[in-house]
Amino acid sequence: MIRTLAVKTDYSVVHDLTLKELHDPSVLWYWVDFHNPNEQEASKLKDHFHFHPLAIEDCFYLLQRPKIDHYADVDFFVMHAINSKTLEAEEVDMFLGKNYIVTFHLHESREIEDAWSRITAHENNRNQGQIYAVYLVLDNLVDQYFPSVYQIEDQLDVIENSMKAEAIETLMNEVFEIRSQLLQLRRTIVPMRDLLYRLISTERIEQIREHLVFFTDIHDHLLKLSEMLDSNREITADIRDSYISLNSNRMNNIMKTLTVITTIFMPLTFIAGLYGMNFTYMPELHWHWGYYTVLLLMIAIGLGMFAWFQKKGWFK
Numbered sequence: 001m002i003r004t005l006a007v008k009t010d011y012s013v014v015h016d017l018t019l020k021e022l023h024d025p026s027v028l029w030y031w032v033d034f035h036n037p038n039e040q041e042a043s044k045l046k047d048h049f050h051f052h053p054l055a056i057e058d059c060f061y062l063l064q065r066p067k068i069d070h071y072a073d074v075d076f077f078v079m080h081a082i083n084s085k086t087l088e089a090e091e092v093d094m095f096l097g098k099n100y101i102v103t104f105h106l107h108e109s110r111e112i113e114d115a116w117s118r119i120t121a122h123e124n125n126r127n128q129g130q131i132y133a134v135y136l137v138l139d140n141l142v143d144q145y146f147p148s149v150y151q152i153e154d155q156l157d158v159i160e161n162s163m164k165a166e167a168i169e170t171l172m173n174e175v176f177e178i179r180s181q182l183l184q185l186r187r188t189i190v191p192m193r194d195l196l197y198r199l200i201s202t203e204r205i206e207q208i209r210e211h212l213v214f215f216t217d218i219h220d221h222l223l224k225l226s227e228m229l230d231s232n233r234e235i236t237a238d239i240r241d242s243y244i245s246l247n248s249n250r251m252n253n254i255m256k257t258l259t260v261i262t263t264i265f266m267p268l269t270f271i272a273g274l275y276g277m278n279f280t281y282m283p284e285l286h287w288h289w290g291y292y293t294v295l296l297l298m299i300a301i302g303l304g305m306f307a308w309f310q311k312k313g314w315f316k
Contacts, residue, residue, distance in 0.1 A: 001037065002019075003032075005021055005030060005033075005116065005119065005120065007028045007126045007127075008019075008027060019044060026040060029100055029129055029130045032100065035108075036105075036107070045102075048195070049095070055071065055093075058076070058078060062113070064091060065189040066078055066188070067195060068202075070202075070204050074095050076094070078093055079091070079112055079137075080141070082186045083186070087266075088184070090106075090107045090108070093105065096130070096131070096205070108138075112140075114140050119136065135211060138215075142192065142225075143221070145292065149185065150228065152207055154233060156235050156239075157165060159178075159239060173228065175236050175240060175258060178232075179233065186226075189222060192222055193223065193225075196215060199215055200215050202213060211301075218240065218273065263309075264305045264309070271297070
């Protein structure tokens, strides 16, 4: 589907003009949106706009890393939206020309819909030119990152408050899943941060100079998001280390208990082994009360060692 938005010289807005009608002298600037176009519609990128083949290829093949490419008369942006349910990146491409922008996306984009509506509804937005539409799209994309990051922060707060020795094992799968989600978000947010840094630092797009404060604000948001991601990754690392420490401590306690029990039975095993030898001349074997005496001795040794170890605190 292709739709168009044209801003006239009197700052009125007209929708759904043909691509040829967009070149009318009364059109101040225009926006063309390609949403999951068919083959015939997609051919307009080459036949009508004459965009560079590499830029057109980036629109259709694979999921490109967020970036900005400068061509002779157009600047090409690859941006990422985030699916709020799956956290998967969805590519949004944009061409910025002298008096137009062209957006291209294969998925439904709420961010573009919102920017489109704001340009249509407010004359003040329209009279700032197509660069303001670029700002709105970028700002909307970045603003949609925050709910996903905040949701992960809330999950980590719940996990930290629920950490108990008996429940931590059930939480670790969730922690590792959160680490995976953070990595997934990082693959989008960090390249977008780099894109905005290049955008506010470039000298090749003169229109950016006039609206630098707006794009700097988006870059600040991305810096904040990057710091939040790093902070959350450190928290998951701390939880993981706590889990390892608790496991090690529990294993040490188990080994200590087993060692104490083994130590108690060592002298008892020695006595049982001593009197289990099959020698003919063993005086104690012929005692009338010898069996009971040895049993009482073994019990006394076992209880004595148990009491001594307990007094030392080895059973705690």
